[in-house]
Amino acid sequence: MIDANSKTNSFLEAIEKYAEEQKLAMKAEIEDFREEQLNRANEEGTAAAFAFIQKKKAKFRAALAKENSLKETAIKRELFEKRNKLVDSLFSEASEKLLEFSKSKKYETYINNSAKSISEYLGGKKAVVYISERDEKFIPQLKKYFGDSEFVTDNSIKLGGIRCYCEELSIVADETLDSKFEDQKRNFIETSGFTIE
Secondary structure: OHHHHHHHHHHHHHHHHHHHHHHHHHHHHHHHHHHHHHHHHHHHHHHHHHHHHHHHHHHHHHHHHHHHHHHHHHHHHHHHHHHHHHHHHHHHHHHHHHHHHOOOHHHHHHHHHHHHHHHHHHOOOOOEEEEOHHHHHHHHHHHHHHOOOEEEEOOOOOOOOOEEEEOOOOEEEEOOHHHHHHHHHHHHHHHOOOOOO
């Protein structure tokens, strides 16, 4: 009986040992599974967090770019206005000096030289000659260059000079102080370093 008890005890011990080994193996398997699941969840969470952060960064960059663009536009507008005021101030003085010049004896020489130059360019062809109302007094002198061309006063000519249109040649010859003044103003803005980019 002792022998049977001993065999039973050995058998029970073997079962307990096997059960303990199975329990430890299951615990290890569960631990590995849990670790694998945690790693996967961690990776997925990291990827989701990274995507979220990238989306937020892109949104922030877009908002920042828009804000910077608006600020840059406002600054350019302000600089443009300041530049225009400065250019207007400079050219207002120049305009006044040209008006003074148009009332001087030198202007009479200027308008005659312009008429001679234009008439040579037109080669004696008939034209419509545009002058300012203030320059009507020069018509008798100008007729020697333009013959029986038509003379018309033009309110758009503020500073003086002559503009001609020759239909036969389909050209406009502009020797007005106004156009030269505007050309100089444009040239000044383009070459003075006052451009706004």
